[in-house]
Amino acid sequence: MTVRSTIKKGVDYLETSSTETPFLLLDSAKIRQKARLIGRNISKAEVFYAVKANSHPEVLALINQLGLGFEVASEGELRLLLKLGVSPGRIISSNPIKTCLFLQEAGEAGIGYFAFDTRDEADRLTSFCPGSNVYVRLSVPNEGSQWPLSKKFGVELEEARDLLLYAGEAGLSPAGLTFHVGSQCANPYNWDAALDKAARLWEMAAKAGLKLNLLNIGGGYPIHYTKDVVEIETIERRIDRRVKNIFPPEIRILLEPGRAVIGDAGLFVTSVIGKANRIGENWMYLDVGVFNGLMESVGGIRYSYLSESAGPLRKWTLAGPSCDSFDVIDHEIELPEPEIGDHLIILGCGAYTTCYASEFNGFSIPRTVLV
Numbered sequence: 001m002t003v004r005s006t007i008k009k010g011v012d013y014l015e016t017s018s019t020e021t022p023f024l025l026l027d028s029a030k031i032r033q034k035a036r037l038i039g040r041n042i043s044k045a046e047v048f049y050a051v052k053a054n055s056h057p058e059v060l061a062l063i064n065q066l067g068l069g070f071e072v073a074s075e076g077e078l079r080l081l082l083k084l085g086v087s088p089g090r091i092i093s094s095n096p097i098k099t100c101l102f103l104q105e106a107g108e109a110g111i112g113y114f115a116f117d118t119r120d121e122a123d124r125l126t127s128f129c130p131g132s133n134v135y136v137r138l139s140v141p142n143e144g145s146q147w148p149l150s151k152k153f154g155v156e157l158e159e160a161r162d163l164l165l166y167a168g169e170a171g172l173s174p175a176g177l178t179f180h181v182g183s184q185c186a187n188p189y190n191w192d193a194a195l196d197k198a199a200r201l202w203e204m205a206a207k208a209g210l211k212l213n214l215l216n217i218g219g220g221y222p223i224h225y226t227k228d229v230v231e232i233e234t235i236e237r238r239i240d241r242r243v244k245n246i247f248p249p250e251i252r253i254l255l256e257p258g259r260a261v262i263g264d265a266g267l268f269v270t271s272v273i274g275k276a277n278r279i280g281e282n283w284m285y286l287d288v289g290v291f292n293g294l295m296e297s298v299g300g301i302r303y304s305y306l307s308e309s310a311g312p313l314r315k316w317t318l319a320g321p322s323c324d325s326f327d328v329i330d331h332e333i334e335l336p337e338p339e340i341g342d343h344l345i346i347l348g349c350g351a352y353t354t355c356y357a358s359e360f361n362g363f364s365i366p367r368t369v370l371v
């Protein structure tokens with residue numbers, strides 16, 4: 001299955017429905033394909049979809065139907081899943097710092113697996129979710145990932161071991177560890193470095209009398225935006241080989257993909273709402289911008305665009321509809337000169353777009369259409 005079939009769905013939908021732009025079209029066939037692919041090349045991998053990538057209820061219902069588990073960070077995400085009837089046994093939370101409200105609701109719901117990386121968090125888990133399984137967030141290199149996550153969370157080896165011991169003394173069940181190599185990670189060596197570090201913690205814990213059994217390797221699998229990225233199969237075969245070499249065979253492996261499940265299954269269908277030439281620079285204004293869907297462009301994600309326009313090719317600065325000068329999506333993008341009202345399709349928009357969006361300046365968040 002290629003990106004073409006998703007684009008065709010977007011164009012067909014635009015032509016056959018009277019839907020106004022902007023909208024986010026999600027290709028359910030592509031989501032199914034990715035859900036089948038992810039985890040297939042790692043022995044005994046259990047896959048938990050990171051809900052924050054796209055928490056639209058229809059997306060969650062489809063992913064639930066496909067049999068994946070879920071990773072949540074907040075009471076809001078937890079409530080969405082419980083409303084869909086997802087069993088608490090298929091929900092984990094890897095947010096190292098959780099609110100008391102979330103912990104209380106997670107405890108009441110019977111969620112049994114949590115990340116942590118401070119003593120305070122272990123104490124809170126002990127009071128709200130007594131006896132639960134906990135895994136410590138290890139700090140690992142994030143070089144070469146588009147969206148580094150390494151500074152905000154994670155501890156070094158000795159502290160990680162001490163936290164696991166502390167959790168055990170507090171009556172929690174110290175199960176293992178987690179890490180995140182960074183989102184949109186194009187550097188397969190990050191997983192090597194992270195797994196090697198994880199294996200050192202495993203040994204240090206064993207020496208301290210702790211037998212760990214859970215290795216949660218987080219998310220980070222990349223998708224195609226404008227550049228080719230390493231295939232998920234390649235990353236997974238590499239991970240699988242290394243895990244077999246350096247961990248005991250009875251280990252449980254958890255994966256938490258977000259972007260890779262949903263990102264390339266989605267495209268924005270937008271309209272050109274204006275154009276201008278300002279001091280020699282061509283500006284094209286769209287009905288989706290930084291605030292109502294394309295926030296990740298600010299962090300360096302570059303998208304691919306398809307135009308239906310027929311004018312001469314020019315380089316454009318692409319901007320969103322709001323009056324804020326921060327609302328610029330991309331620069332130097334070669335596209336044909338549009339007429340006002342022409343459509344522009346933006347690829348790779350399934351993850352971290354609508355769920356990131358606000359109605360700033362009165363522009364609505366694009367509707368989600370799952371086909």
Ligand SMILES: *Cc1c(COP(=O)(O)O)cnc(C)c1O
Binds near residue numbers: 258
């Ligand atoms: C965001 C997040 C993920 C998903 O990351 P992707 O890069 O989208 O795969 C997984 N686990 C945790 C703890 C996260 O915060």
